[in-house]
Amino acid sequence: MRINKKEAMSTMKAAVYLRPGKIAIEEKPVPVPGPGEALIKITTTTICGTDIHILKGEYPVKPGLTIGHEPVGVIAALGAGVTGYELGQRVVVGAISPCGQCYSCLDGQQSQCGGKPAGGWRFGNTIDGCQAEYLLVPYAMSNLEVIPEGLTDEQVLMCPDIMSTGFGGAESGDIKIGDTVVIFAQGPIGLCATAGAKLRGASLIIAVDGVSSRLEMAKTLGADITIDYTKTDPLTEIMRLTQGRGVDVAIEALGTQATFESCLRALKPGGRLSSLGVYSGKLSLPLDAFAAGLGDHKIITTLCPGGKDRMRRLMNVVKSGRVKLDAMVTHRFKLDDIEQAYDLFANQRDGVLKVAITT
Amino acid sequence: MRINKKEAMSTMKAAVYLRPGKIAIEEKPVPVPGPGEALIKITTTTICGTDIHILKGEYPVKPGLTIGHEPVGVIAALGAGVTGYELGQRVVVGAISPCGQCYSCLDGQQSQCGGKPAGGWRFGNTIDGCQAEYLLVPYAMSNLEVIPEGLTDEQVLMCPDIMSTGFGGAESGDIKIGDTVVIFAQGPIGLCATAGAKLRGASLIIAVDGVSSRLEMAKTLGADITIDYTKTDPLTEIMRLTQGRGVDVAIEALGTQATFESCLRALKPGGRLSSLGVYSGKLSLPLDAFAAGLGDHKIITTLCPGGKDRMRRLMNVVKSGRVKLDAMVTHRFKLDDIEQAYDLFANQRDGVLKVAITT
Amino acid sequence: MRINKKEAMSTMKAAVYLRPGKIAIEEKPVPVPGPGEALIKITTTTICGTDIHILKGEYPVKPGLTIGHEPVGVIAALGAGVTGYELGQRVVVGAISPCGQCYSCLDGQQSQCGGKPAGGWRFGNTIDGCQAEYLLVPYAMSNLEVIPEGLTDEQVLMCPDIMSTGFGGAESGDIKIGDTVVIFAQGPIGLCATAGAKLRGASLIIAVDGVSSRLEMAKTLGADITIDYTKTDPLTEIMRLTQGRGVDVAIEALGTQATFESCLRALKPGGRLSSLGVYSGKLSLPLDAFAAGLGDHKIITTLCPGGKDRMRRLMNVVKSGRVKLDAMVTHRFKLDDIEQAYDLFANQRDGVLKVAITT
Amino acid sequence: MRINKKEAMSTMKAAVYLRPGKIAIEEKPVPVPGPGEALIKITTTTICGTDIHILKGEYPVKPGLTIGHEPVGVIAALGAGVTGYELGQRVVVGAISPCGQCYSCLDGQQSQCGGKPAGGWRFGNTIDGCQAEYLLVPYAMSNLEVIPEGLTDEQVLMCPDIMSTGFGGAESGDIKIGDTVVIFAQGPIGLCATAGAKLRGASLIIAVDGVSSRLEMAKTLGADITIDYTKTDPLTEIMRLTQGRGVDVAIEALGTQATFESCLRALKPGGRLSSLGVYSGKLSLPLDAFAAGLGDHKIITTLCPGGKDRMRRLMNVVKSGRVKLDAMVTHRFKLDDIEQAYDLFANQRDGVLKVAITT
Known part of the structure; x- marks a missing residue:
């Protein structure tokens, strides 16, 4: 495994679902990527309407789970067998993270990965998500996509979910x-x-x-x-x-x-x-x-298509200038203040469309 | 117009919807085909589940309408502009009779002909149907398909509707x-x-x-x-x-x-x-x-695909021997006895699957 | 048949293929539409690269044939059975004029109408075309499309062929x-x-x-x-x-x-x-x-898709303003001067892209 | 890694391309599966027309390469991260072995894996193939498919290549x-x-x-x-x-x-x-x-579709009895006699269609 020293053995902040009505910042250990996995230092993320369903307890997740499925960040560590990437590269990962190798994925239904309903949606649903300082990415070879030069975090922030959906x-x-x-x-x-x-x-x-x-x-x-x-x-x-x-x-x-x-x-x-x-x-x-x-x-x-080829295509659309979605970022918060961001977004105040959360 | 003399100016028997619960044989004039139309002497037809809905008044049609949308017959007369056919040819016409020339048809949605819901379903729905001695076929160029040599009426009887559907x-x-x-x-x-x-x-x-x-x-x-x-x-x-x-x-x-x-x-x-x-x-x-x-x-x-190309394909399947649907004809009646046929079919007696009605 | 008096029994000018290297204006009778046909008074048309192949004798057509397959005009007469249109309406007709009712058309291959290679291409190929004062349109019900209000001839001039192709x-x-x-x-x-x-x-x-x-x-x-x-x-x-x-x-x-x-x-x-x-x-x-x-x-x-539904869609694209193809009209000629237009276009002089020919 | 003892550290026989006109049995070390890989003990394989092109030097491969891309066998060892399988299971692997995780695979073009022409074809082309006692399978999670109970090796022998192609x-x-x-x-x-x-x-x-x-x-x-x-x-x-x-x-x-x-x-x-x-x-x-x-x-x-979902589908077709392809096995040889099998097959003698090679 290739890993930067400073990431090893430390803790990080993460927005965690606690109970209906309560998502809060907690300390968690920084994950260590196993074979086929990668660790991403999150630079920008956002809150989705689905996260509000989680907050309200309408869509049940396990208490203690880190929320969030729209990650933009930097490669901090690469597990065994993850090749073709370098530490420090800026990447986007789709909200849906298909394995690429199960029957559903090989049959072209990557969002239903593993043959389970919405099985490809893992972040902030069945595994820890990206409203945190770090994100562990499974099936990294299928899911890490390097951001083209010249694009800002906010320009690609819609790619993981809402643009793809x-x-x-x-x-x-x-x-x-x-x-x-x-x-x-x-x-x-x-x-x-x-x-x-x-x-x-x-x-x-x-x-x-x-x-x-x-x-x-x-x-x-x-x-x-x-x-x-x-x-x-x-x-x-x-x-x-x-x-x-x-x-x-x-x-x-x-x-x-x-x-x-x-x-x-x-x-x-x-x-x-x-x-x-x-x-x-x-x-x-x-x-x-x-x-x-x-x-x-x-x-x-249609459930949000994911995987690195989808992210590549969407970022190419952004790069082409044909569609400008970053205008949808109406508000900006630090991760520490994410509870305020949830409050604003859940109540649709101030004409909010999307919030950018930075670490 | 080319027409056999004996068909001209005469009357025919037709199974007519009268009121909920009542379909009966009545006398009607034999229709005369206008431009683009054809007259078919029905040799065999059948009753569909939809006809039972009509009989029961669950699917409303105009009292006096001749029922039936599964015609097998012989060309009796051809209106102006209908070319490439001969009087006396045995033909099948689909339950759905698209015009071929409206926006929906040209866009590949022939069953929704005219842009109306189920607009291609005319026989026994919006115009007189084929549980009669004669059937007037609109848009004959789109809809008449000659039966390949060697196939019996019963072998192709499922083509107009249930096989296509x-x-x-x-x-x-x-x-x-x-x-x-x-x-x-x-x-x-x-x-x-x-x-x-x-x-x-x-x-x-x-x-x-x-x-x-x-x-x-x-x-x-x-x-x-x-x-x-x-x-x-x-x-x-x-x-x-x-x-x-x-x-x-x-x-x-x-x-x-x-x-x-x-x-x-x-x-x-x-x-x-x-x-x-x-x-x-x-x-x-x-x-x-x-x-x-x-x-x-x-x-x-899916509403039953119609038109002569569909009929051609289905009859080719019958001819190939890959599928044998005539085994579904469990009972046979003369048109005169169609009320008995309705009674049997509506009540699903005697293991009835499909009835053949001959004239 | 509905027809304006002035069109009846008169003659018109038409650009006729005579021999390799020679297309010239000749007098021809104004056609009279039969059942299912329409007569269009051409207001604007253009020259296609294919016409140059015809001019040069590389694509053989019958001497005496009127050339041209990109018609914009006004309905001058309607044959029997052509309904839903009015004399005087401005219309576009596709370069490909499918019948809508043959096996190929019903099977979605309208450009190969009649099951013949490029069978849907009739104008200026197998029947008289539109570089003339009048055009006889076969299968008018499939092919006449009224121009949306507010669009000029030149704005829709690319619809019949090059935009569709x-x-x-x-x-x-x-x-x-x-x-x-x-x-x-x-x-x-x-x-x-x-x-x-x-x-x-x-x-x-x-x-x-x-x-x-x-x-x-x-x-x-x-x-x-x-x-x-x-x-x-x-x-x-x-x-x-x-x-x-x-x-x-x-x-x-x-x-x-x-x-x-x-x-x-x-x-x-x-x-x-x-x-x-x-x-x-x-x-x-x-x-x-x-x-x-x-x-x-x-x-x-791909051979140019035709038919009125295609023309409707393309004119809607023009109307939406998403694509502006009229900028391709670089030169304008009267029908009388079409030989000069051919000379210019065939030799690609003066940065010519498309010429507009008006009557 | 899970591995049977007897497979470790030993050698095996393999049919190796030496030079145009010469494929011969040689001894090679039994491969050891790394992460994501599997080792298959081949029980039955066959010769493909493509192998004859290789034999004749018409399709160039590296001298020393083991030939063959139609493997039927038993799982002998599983590398790290290969889960859901057991040693001893009978499996089929497609001739094409996609990774499932590259841009091409995620975009549904698994045969062009890695974005290289025919990139998914690895066995007996770019890596050692299966005309040998053992086969190393890359991307095992994407490629190993367990044979349904009751099917013989010869019944599924066409699945890896010719049935899929x-x-x-x-x-x-x-x-x-x-x-x-x-x-x-x-x-x-x-x-x-x-x-x-x-x-x-x-x-x-x-x-x-x-x-x-x-x-x-x-x-x-x-x-x-x-x-x-x-x-x-x-x-x-x-x-x-x-x-x-x-x-x-x-x-x-x-x-x-x-x-x-x-x-x-x-x-x-x-x-x-x-x-x-x-x-x-x-x-x-x-x-x-x-x-x-x-x-x-x-x-x-079309290049032969591969991957375990394809193999699953094809073996299900075999199991259904709809198609019986094992009748194509006209001759049988032991791996030791594969040179005779090549001679027979290359010269299309004795009405040969497919040969079964067993170990």
Whole structure:
């Protein structure tokens, strides 16, 4: 194992889930990478909507777990068998960290690694995450991606999760040149889906939300039309805009019955519903909108694609300047102050979109 | 227009929907084909599960409409502009009769012809159907397909609907070589989906039903394993058979919450649910089986593909001898006796699978 | 048939192929649309590279044929059975005019309409084309597309052929988000392929040509990097830019051994060669670049997609403002002066890219 | 590392390439698996056409290299980090052994592992192969697949290469239900492509070869029609059988200009050429058959898909009884006599199809 001396045998700060309502900074030992693993010194990370579900106890994780799955950092140590990297390289690691070698990964379903639901999502879910000074990365050969020269931490901060997820929503919707696309909800994921829809060649992109600052950001990222659902009925407006045809693709980016159902109702016969939200409670398929099963509908859910090739591609998009997502960083905190960051983000105050947490 | 004299100016018998619970033979004028249309003398047709929904008033059609969408017959007259056919040729026409020239058809969604939900389904739905002595075929150039020499009416009787639908279920499930597939319900559609799964290279096909004669037929058509759900819990058995992995593809062939939900629960993470059933009442997505939206699931509904190229392909499959679906014809009736046929079929007596109605 | 009086029984001017080297304006009768046909008063059209092949006798057509396949005009008459349109509507018709109802069309291969090679290409090839005052459009229901309000003739002039072809090259290359793409040759088709590659989400687009004005236009339309092959070896430069990986997709837009072969050599193992050129002479696959057949290569040729749904989509892209192709119109002529236009275009003088011909 | 004692520190016999024309048995040390590797005691292997190219010096490998890439054996030792397996388990390893963790593998192009042409083909190419008593398997987690109970070595002997390659040819041809398919050459690979075409739902499968015993085997494996090209002109016959349409898919399974060109000429416009052969010399695309690039052709080459998920799927197909490829084993030899086996196989004597080599 190659390791910098200063990292050995020391402790680090980590944001740890304690109980519903409480995530706090604690001291933990700095992990030591075993074969195939790597240790990353985190330089910047962020908080995801999913972390808020964890904070609130809605998505259960083991008390004591370090939270966070959006790491940007520097290679601090490399376990046996991890080759082609150097200590000190700046890297991004996807929120989803596939092994690459199980049946699911070899079959192209890396997010369902190990054949378990969402099995590729490990950080801050089944193993310690990255809201900490250091992160232990499993399957490092599949997951470490060096940041191209000239890109800042904040420029690549969206790559591990929301850019990959949002773009994935556009990709799973199989958007074709000239398609009409609606995206319901313009939080960070929805905004990235809007950017993704533009990147795939949609000719009319309709973004729906109830917060005007988000709708403005949507315009910047690619929406041709924005609908504030607090003022206008989205379905009426969508049908007007599409001359009654309905949209080719509807992207759900919130995880509620209302947005899911609106997507279905906005679709043309034969349309595609690309679902990104994490649902709770109940979810039903209104049969009128579903044409009783005769409408040649497709409903596709997408969990954030990960792995180093995905990160390479996304960072190349950032580098190309085609999409600028760093404008979504509205607030900045030190790791020590992460509880304040959670408070702000959980309560959606001050027009927060994404926070940058530095160490 | 080319037309045989005897067809001109006469009347015919037709099975007409009158009111909930009542379909009866009535006299109607023999239609005269306009430009682009053709008149078919029906030789054999059949009753579909959907016709039973119509009979019961569950699927509303206009009183007075001739029912039936599975025509086998002989060309009796050709309207202006219909070229490449001859009077007297034996033909099949799909249950779905796309125009070929609207936006939906040109975009590859022929079943949603005209951009209306299930818009390609015209016969016995929005225009007079084929449980009659004659059938008027719109868009004849897109829809008439000559029966290859040597095939009987009964051999091609499943092509217009159930073979096309069932195979479509296997196709939409994107079955790959070596996939494990379950089909819930082994009525005529489910049996064809079973045959289709075999035709696409699934290596383990599990058929579920509660009627032993249907499960026996499933074995003949390609099922490796059959599960009688009245005796064995299908999900437990499926998980045992797949060593806990779940199936790659689950095909729903009934249209109920129970079968839809069982499909979802039988799937591996990242699996594909191919839905063929016509649903009524309510349909919900159980979020545990749906991995809260994080499971990379695909849900695809398929309405019977139609058009003459589809019919050509299906009849070629019949001709190849790879699949023998005429064994599904368990009972035979004359058109005059179609009310008895409805009675038998609606009540699923005498092990009926499909009835052949001849004129 | 609905027809304006003034069009009936009159004659019109048409650019007719006479013999190798000679296309000239002649008088012809204005056609009268039969069932399913429409008559278009041409307002603007253009000359294609293929027309130059015809002029030179390299692509043989019947002497006396009217040339041209890129029509923009106004509906002057509608044959029986053509519904949903009005006389006087401004329309675009694709260079490829599929029937929508043959086996090939119903199977999604509209450009090979009738099962004949390039069978969907009729105008100026197998029937009279649009370098004339009037154009007879077969299968009008499949092919007439009304121009959205607010778009000029020149804005939609690229839709019938080069935009559809160039975008088709990007689509057939199956460009994925973050892909690296090279386009060899930046004539009108290659420029549109460059624009198409951007529209599909490529993160690095490399355009190769030897004419600096074309490379400048390529930059405007989406190229990140341009290579003047008269000054720099493209393959060396491509390998440098991709750190030796090769590109994911190479688009051939000229139709020569040199560009085809360069595409193959520029590709990564497993890469996709999307070919748009019309080849003459000989074409060989260099086995070293082809990995002796072991490289998981894909070579896909694309003939301009046509039909009204394609035209609708492309005009929506124009309307969205995402791509501005009218800047490619460098010269303008009256139909009467089309011989001068041919002379200019055939000899590539004055930096000509596309000429607009008005009536 | 877990290892059986008897395997440690000993030597083994291996078939080694010495010089053009000479492969001979030599003694080599039994390899010791490092981290991520496994040692397999070979029980059965076979000789591939590619090995003959190596023998003849047509495909250059390093003198001293152990030849062979079709291993069936028993786990003899497991390196560090290889989990989920037990010593003594019977396993198959694909001819292609992807790492699973490089950019190419994570992007779904496992045969081009490492981004090098055919980079996933290691055994008997870039590292020692399996015509030996023991085989060292790199990336064991991606590549070891346990043989299902009840299957003999000979039943799974085709899985590592020819079954995977031949089926891959059918898969890459994107065969649809009802397609017409021709396979040129019925050696082991072509026969497996024939079986694969049947497994994907082709309704008319035409097999072409000049050896009657191979054509008979083709009939057993799925060919509807066989053509002996020494007696009948295949293209004339194919056009007759398809009523002049041409085939939907043509599979090349030899690697010559003649078969490649015949495939192209047999195709319908818009058809797909799936190429499996390893070409030498020159390869050209006849432009008449290629419609000068306007025919919407697809040419796809496929290198044998590998990895444990592929092996799992293929062995499941064997287990299902759908395809019986062990009938292709016509001769059996001990490893000591492998030079005789090469002599027989290279000269195609005694109707040899595949030889089984046991240790």
